[in-house]
Amino acid sequence: MILASEEQNPFIVLLENIDSEDQERLTDLYAVKLKRKKAEAERQRIQAEKENIQREKERIQAEQQRLAEAKREAEQRIKEEKAERERLAAEKKKYDALLKAEEEKIAEEKRKNRQLTAHIDLSKQQMQVFKGDNLLYKWRVSTARRGYVTPVGSYQPQFLEKMHYSRRYHNSPMPHSVFFKGNFAIHGTNSIRRLGRRASHGCVRLHPKNAKKLYSLIQQHGKKNTLIKIIY
Numbered sequence: 503m504i505l506a507s508e509e510q511n512p513f514i515v516l517l518e519n520i521d522s523e524d525q526e527r528l529t530d531l532y533a534v535k536l537k538r539k540k541a542e543a544e545r546q547r548i549q550a551e552k553e554n555i556q557r558e559k560e561r562i563q564a565e566q567q568r569l570a571e572a573k574r575e576a577e578q579r580i581k582e583e584k585a586e587r588e589r590l591a592a593e594k595k596k597y598d599a600l601l602k603a604e605e606e607k608i609a610e611e612k613r614k615n616r617q618l619t620a621h622i623d624l625s626k627q628q629m630q631v632f633k634g635d636n637l638l639y640k641w642r643v644s645t646a647r648r649g650y651v652t653p654v655g656s657y658q659p660q661f662l663e664k665m666h667y668s669r670r671y672h673n674s675p676m677p678h679s680v681f682f683k684g685n686f687a688i689h690g691t692n693s694i695r696r697l698g699r700r701a702s703h704g705c706v707r708l709h710p711k712n713a714k715k716l717y718s719l720i721q722q723h724g725k726k727n728t729l730i731k732i733i734y
Contacts, residue, residue: 614634614635615633615634615635616633616723616727617633617634617723617727617728617729618631618632618633618719618723618727619631619632619633619728619729619730619731620688620716620728620729620730620731621731621733622645622652622706622730622731622733623734624654624732624734625734627642627644627645627697627698627699628641628642628643628698629641629642629643629706631716631719633723639712639715641708641709642698642709643697643698643706643707643708644691644693644696644697644698644700644707645700645701645702645704645705645706645707646700646702646703646704647700647701647702647703648700650702650703650704651704652686652702652704652705652732653683653686653732654732654733654734655683655732656729656731657682657683657729657730657731657732658682658725658726658728658729659680659682659720659725659728659730660681660683660725661681661725662679662680662681662717662720663676663679663681664677664678664679664717665677665678666687670685670703671703675692676689676690676705677689677690677713677714678690678710678713678714678717679717680717680720680730682730686704686705686706687705687706688705688706688707688708688713688716689705689706689707689708689713690707690708690709690710690712690713690714691707691709691710691713692710693707694709694710706732
C-alpha cells in the first residue's frame with residue numbers, strides 16, 4: 503500500500519523541511535525549470551511543425567515538378583500531334599492534287615478518245631475524220647473558189663440542219679448541213695465531179711453520202727464533242 507506521504511510531490515516535501523527564504527529561492531528555481539521545460543517542449547513542437555511544413559513544402563514542390571513535367575509531356579504530345587496532322591494534311595493535299603491531275607488526264611484522254619474531229623486541209627482539198635486518234639474516213643471536199651474564202655481555224659458545230667436551202671445562192675439545197683461559223687457550213691453537194699477542187703462560195707462541200715455519215719456521227723457524239731479544224 504502506498505502511503506500518502508509517498509504520493510506527495512518531492513519538491514513540496516523538500517519545501518516543508520527548509521526555511522522560508524530557501525523555500526522562496528527553490529520555488530523560483532522550480533518555476534524557471536518548468537518554464538525552460540515548457541519552452542523546450544514548445545521549441546520541439548515548433549521544430550516538429552517546421553519539419554512537417556518542410557516535408558509538405560517538399561511534397562508540394564515534387565508535385566509541382568511532376569505536374570510541370572506532365573504539362574511539358576502533354577505540350578510535346580500536342581506539338582507532335584499537330585505536326586503529324588500538318589504532315590498528313592500536306593500528304594493529303596499532295597495526294598489530292600495528284601489524284602485530280604490523274605483524273606483530269608484520264609478525263610482528257612477519254613474526251614480525246616470520244617472526240618470527233620473533222621480535219622479539213624484546204625491545200626489538199628481533203629477532209630479526214632478522226633475519233634480520238636483513230637482515222638475513220640478520208641474524203642475529198644470542195645472549199646472556196648477564187649474570190650471567196652473558207653474560214654481557217656478551229657470550231658465546234660453551232661447547229662445541224664438535215665436539209666437547208668441557201669437564200670444567198672438561189673435557194674440551193676444543202677443536205678445534212680453542219681453550220682460552224684455564221685453562214686459557213688459543211689454539207690452535201692450535187693457537184694460531185696468537182697470534189698477535190700476549189701468550187702464553193704466558202705462552205706465545205708462533201709459527197710452527199712459522206713455528208714450524211716458526218717452528220718450522223720456528229721449527232722452521235724454531240725456538238726460539244728466535235729471539233730472542226732480547217733488549215734491551209
